[in-house]
Amino acid sequence: MERKIALVAGLVGTLIVLPALAQNFGSPALIAAAKKEGKLVYYTANFAEVEQEVIKAFNKRFPEIKVEMVRAPGGQLITRVKTEAAAGKLAADVVDHSDRALMVGLLDLFQDYAPPNGADYRPDAMISPKLWPRATLVWSIAYNTELIKNPPKSWMDLTKPEYGNKQIGQVFAASGGTTWTRIMFERQVLGEDYWKKQAATDPVLYPSGAPTSDALVRGEISIAPLLYNIIYTKKKDGAPIQIFFPPEGAPVNPYASGVPKTAAHPNAAKLFLNWNLSVEGQTFMIKELGNLTSLKEVPVYPEGFDPKVVKVWLPKFEDYVKLHSAWVEEWNKTYNYRQ
């Protein structure tokens, strides 16, 4: 009899546990604790609009957990996190940042955390076992189809004089981690003199990808290297835009996201990150938001991305930290950008 009960109990237990395991969002204990916490505060450097979609998708799965977001541009977010932490008032349960070099300085603030599928992630996309590449953004080139009849096909094409005279828009180098990745790629892969040749086309310089993408849609500029996720949603909505991944390579910038030691809602935070890092979360971000992923096995590629043709390019983290200030300064000189 007792064995029977144990067997039934075991079966019931498995039945309860199984769906959760299958979707890999965390142990039932974690999910229950997260639901009990009921909310989390999410600090991100990504665009609020984009993250609103992520939160919505997460809430379809876990409607009981309210996600309160604070969004700030990279530099400001770091200052806020540092200052709040120093005053003992860090409100964040999750910190999500695009510039991994800046996050390295904050490692002590974070607790040990790994998602259930942690082993499925590329080690070269990570800078610490505590911080995870929740989002992985990829560079592409986009052009306005109403204005460009003979479109460029590669990174090198952006140096051609026919696209000169302020037709190309560029995000300036000091704007943050993602742009820094791109200019590193340009110099290390496309050649030492790529900047000089590109700058010779007299591009318009913008402070970040978002206004660049808007200028492209409006026709202020005709061509721009852009993070795929910024321009993809506009194309999806019907803007006169075409996007391609140049064959020389696709620079990617993985984020660094973690749970601070002081998190008031640690379980909800972990569940949120678990979902984001799960195949379901990553697939959602690839399909709906135009991200890439740092999973070793990519569940799906964005439209137009052929892994046989386009190689993903990840910067060496050591270079990423070491070369930054000297190269950015050189870039500014080359592009005659006044700091």
Added chain:
Amino acid sequence: MHGQASLPRVLMSNRGGRTRHRLASGAWVALLLAILAFLVIYPVLMLLLGALTDTNPVVDGFGVFRLSVRNFITVLTNPNVGEALANTLIACGGGTVVAVVIGLAFSWIVVRTNTPCKRFIAAASILPLFAPPLVAGVAWVILGSPKTGLINTLFKWMNLDWRIDVYSLSGLVFVFGIYYAPYVYMFTASALRNMDPSLEEAAEVSGASAFATLFSVTFPLIMPAIISGMLLSFVVMLGIYGIPAVLGTPTNINVLTTYIFKLTNWSPPLYNTAAAVAIILMAVTGLLVYVQQIVLTGRSYTTVAGKAFRPRALDLGRWRWVAFGLAIVYLFVVVVLPTLALIVAAFRKFMFIRDAASLVDLRQYSLVHFHSIFDNPLTLDSIYNAVEVGVITAVVGGALAFAIGYTIHRTHLIGRRAIDLLSTLPVAIPGLVIGVAYLWAWIGLPGGLYGTIWILALAFIARFMPDTVKALSTTFLQIHRELEEAAWICGKGVLGTLRTIMLPLARPGVFAAMTLLFVLAIRELGSSLFLYTSNTMVMSVLLLDYYEGGNIGKTAAFSLVQTVLIGGLIGIANWLSAETSQGGVGRTG
């Protein structure tokens, strides 16, 4: 309480009373100074500290001062800072000239002439005040971009060879000028309204032409208002980020504010350098305030006395239609065109406009951007929070400004000069940088101020104290002391005099100042950026999010929502003030 020092001696009956008065007035000054120390000195010290070290005082601890002038030297020797400073002075100087011409012209037209539809012109003259700078900038980009601007598209369609380009210093001067004219208007309109017309009549009786009277009597008489309006508009332009950010970026024209923003936004952020640049900005402003003091010291500008009079309307004859035409043109350029631009952008799916025909292609228009902003739960939250902060700021800040203004202008208390100086100081500090200083200064305070709506309100009260105090000071300067003295002689105490004389007379001014404060608080972006938390997101921050998110459609849609909302709230305020007093906000500003 605090008027005692100025009371005629006869009223002070005994020695004990005098000591009591002295104690009370000392306590009053100490209280005001303590409030100002908390709101102004403490954050400014943080800012100075930031400029002189390379540490974050909260993170690295207050003990770690690597005090050095390195930041300063780096900043002062950087040619780009010099260029940004030059651009700033040109843009703000030019903008101020435009603003004074427009503001003064309209205040005179509205108050002193028989131009038709004056109430309408009065309302139009202050409308630009409702538009947040970022919105104004975005609207003018849509209109005046050299490549895609709607005006240029229309010129092309009309086969005209004209082009306008707002991505330039002249574009900046133009947009600054038209948007900050209301500051000059507000000051000069209330001064003109309160001016005794007998002086003008005297000039005319002596044979001066209307024109000569205007320049030899009217304008000199309201000089403090003109100078205050001029100074305030210049200083406000100095601190504006939105307009130069949008118009200057495509051609890499830096002004000090956009330069500071860049420094705080770089990765890694350079706050200490930003603080050093901010100090330059403070120095420029400090100099201007000093000049104003020198110019205004030693003159009496009292024009409201105990006599009853009505401001007289000058008969312009046929010229009144020219004045009316000017008002229509101004309204068209400052309100109608940008609003149309925002409407086009808000309702159009994409802002790619091939030609004029595509502009009227109705298939391109939809409500998609409105759906999407109201689909975002943050939108309603941010509106609610902004209004709450606005009301707190207006009421508390208005009361504080009244207390400060009264102490400065109506008493001879020791310490009032210090109060004047301290309350003017924040005008010199750009919001972006003071935001960090507020964060540094107030985050560590016990009691959990950080993360509440109050930290935002306190920052706005501090930041806009100069605007409010200056707006009120015109009111105080114009009410003749003889009115108060009459009340004292009739046996009223200081509080009684305040209640029966000052408050009723100053009420339109106080109401106008509070409304101004409310609008400024709702629009304020720079200092909110560091102080808002997940549940205190305000409209201006969300608007920047939409703008930085690169969606001009949503930005325009939210701008329209914000503009309609502010307009509606001001309408209510105006109606309320009309209920309680003769002069409305629309009339006094």
